[in-house]
């Protein structure tokens with residue numbers, strides 16, 4: 577058995593394997609350069625093209641590009657008139673943005689624990705948290721695995737709740753043959769640098785609700801009746817402000833990157849899937865490791881590969897284990913620190929870490945492995961080689 581690098585042995589990989597670098601090629605560089613030379617660099621024709629391409633890809637009727645998924649989640653809540661005195665139920669097992677936007681509207685974030693297998697919000701836990709003040713639910717398609725939308729839809733119908741899907745991780749994922757984004761509810765995607773499809777920063781709301789799409793467009797750009805490109809095209813300087821909107825628009829520079837990224841998405845997501853399969857087929861042999869579940873009737877976007885390890889069976893804890901992997905030249909990460917256990921949420925709402933035991937226990941055991949299209953077969957060998965050495969060395 578090789579001694580781990582952190583104990584003085586030789587690292588498995590000579591070069592440090594990054595966690596989630598963007599897949600940017602000459603196509604994106606050329607597309608951005610063309611926009612830079614075109615004379616129009618902010619919201620304009622590339623944005624319209626990217627919106628149409630997203631609709632064509634997902635089947636959704638409308639796509640509204642925005643500066644981020646955070647902006648999209650916030651705008652949707654505002655447009656559904658959620659604010660002071662309301663409660664919005666979401667998962668604690670997410671990035672803070674999902675819950676922060678609820679606070680920004682003046683409403684109260686209420687958490688519901690997750691299902692152990694997929695890390696996604698549990699429908700039965702949602703039902704337990706409903707009060708007369710509950711107005712909406714924000715499920716997250718964690719890591720790219722669709723949440724239990726059929727059950728969540730039934731609960732929403734019964735209690736008359738709005739559902740906004742946090743699809744930050746889920747571009748390309750589908751449920752029962754429908755791409756995420758082409759469902760009953762608005763779905764909010766992130767195109768942040770680490771996502772399966774990136775525009776460096778950016779996001780989009782996909783919806784089949786025309787009224788919502790029109791409102792999103794209006795509110796994303798000051799509440800102006802015409803955007804700058806429309807004004808220039810028409811040679812018409814007139815505009816009006818019909819509502820006090822925000823400044824959440826995407827630029828043509830970003831949309832140009834997005835258009836190229838979308839062309840590669842299916843191929844890249846397939847590669848992600850094949851990496852996940854290799855990880856799982858090797859790691860199932862360890863009874864102290866739990867590989868991520870994949871339900872029937874779904875396509876997983878494999879934004880994350882969250883491995884759970886029962887560290888009580890090892891002589892090393894999770895944080896030291898991540899340091900040991902780094903010493904082997906392998907980066908890893910943790911997704912996520914449950915939001916309710918962070919300082920603001922504990923101090924403001926009085927949450928304790930084990931108030932949501934499944935989420936908190938998952939967090940204590942979770943290690944996200946690198947998964948991205950640029951990961952070579954050799955890189956996968958290195959990740960699995962490092963894990964094997966560490967498991968064998970530290971096994972009790």
Ligand SMILES: Cc1ncc(COP(=O)(O)O)c(C=O)c1O
Nearest residue numbers: 644645646671673744766768779
């Ligand atoms: C689940 C989830 N929701 C929302 C966001 C926010 O996305 P953005 O950075 O585009 O605002 C993130 C970002 O990582 C996320 O992971």
